Amino acid sequence: MKEPLHDLDDTDRRIINALQEGFPIAPRPYAAAAARLGLTEADLIARLTALRESGAITRFGPFFDAAAMGGAFCLCAMAVPPAEFEATAARVNARPEVAHNYARAHRLNMWFVLATETPAGIEAMACAIEAETGYPVLRLPKLEEFFIGFRVVA
Amino acid sequence: MTIAEVDRQIVEATQAGLPLTPAPYAEVAAKLGLKEAEVIDRMTALQARGVIRRIGVAPNHYALGLVANGMTVWDLEDGQARRLGAAVGALDFVSHCYLRPRVLPDWPYNLFAMVHGLDREEVEEKRGEIAKLLGSACRASDILYSTRILKKTGFRLAR
Missing domain, CATH: 3.30.70.3460 (Alpha-Beta Plaits)
Incomplete structure (x- = not known):
């Protein structure tokens, strides 16, 4: 069995579960999403960046219906x-x-x-x-x- | 393609992901020579029309430790496939559930349900739960474990 590439803490798991959909389309969307998770804007951006770099998430953004x-x-x-x-x-x-x-x-x-x-x-x-x-x-x-x-x- | 050129540019600018910066829509707008408000308005409209299905994360199940990924497939009586498909789709361990055409003789299955687990034992247990739910309406089933992601880029507009 492969080892997980990234050890997720509770905050990472909450981010992945909460941000599967419904990310705001607004001027400061990370600040708004972070507030709902009890995080700061900078912390949310840093964690999403780390999750993407580690491969725990493959992408963050809009999903289009062809x-x-x-x-x-x-x-x-x-x-x-x-x-x-x-x-x-x-x-x-x-x-x-x-x-x-x-x-x-x-x-x-x-x-x-x-x-x-x-x-x-x-x-x-x-x-x-x-x-x-x-x-x-x-x-x-x-x-x-x-x-x-x-x-x-x- | 039935979308406006500006919308298409927005799709192209965001399909690999949103910038991970405090004002991502302003950044997309600057790249396209648009105002932030126009990008926000157009993306809001695209979401309302269903062109944007959702905005969020694409988890990598392997990296999350869910290394056992089974595509369970079922041959259901046609008359019951929709009702039973909805019931399978409602199970919380099923991430995707689709009705698809059979391609006989190569492929006799019409319902697909993706099941993820920490190991194959867990996936088999969940497969058993689905089998119990389907009962005698299911004539045959199989499970296809994914062994490797060969590519995962999402939808790309080609020029």
Whole structure:
């Protein structure tokens, strides 16, 4: 088992749980968010900076819905022979339309999400990846989403 | 793309993250040659329209010690999939839950639920709870553990 990259204290956990959504859009947003957490603006900024540098959070900022901008998302899966896995991952990841990509323990061992500016872009990109890698791309677009949330247990 | 050019510039300027400085919107505005108030107004409108889903942190489950990440997948009877999907999505240990099309014969599963835990034992226990909730409406299931993040950048507008 991998070691956690970052030892979180209670304040870090509270920050991660409280700031999953609802960050203010206002002139001094960190000051407002910090006040709700009982922290100073400088302390919150310093902790978020440290969390990002340590990799405990991958990003802090707005999350956009590609569909609401006229674009589209699609989960895709491929079965890649182990010997070709790294080279194929590099080719897939080189596409800016690949928003994230996970290795999974399964015959279908590469799972990535395409985000494109148009629904037609999904099909074009899936076809381009099939042509470039030689492996079929399963298209698994979401039909319905039930809940998005996550809590760090203290 | 169905958004105004200025909005698009704001999306591009913030998609890698907000500046971690006291007045981040003023900083974005300065970069784009806009006034802070305009950036704030436009981002508020983008959030109201759902273009901005949320503003906050993207936790890295691995770095948080939740190294066991299982994508549980279930083949549910179509007539019950929506009702049961909502029930699974409401479980507090499920971070994402989606209904997706089957791709037969390669992929018979239509419900996806992400489960995170400190180890696989914990994830398996949670998988068992989901199985109990689904009962006989579930015809088959599997679990796919993630072994590595190959890329995680979020949505990027391409020029």
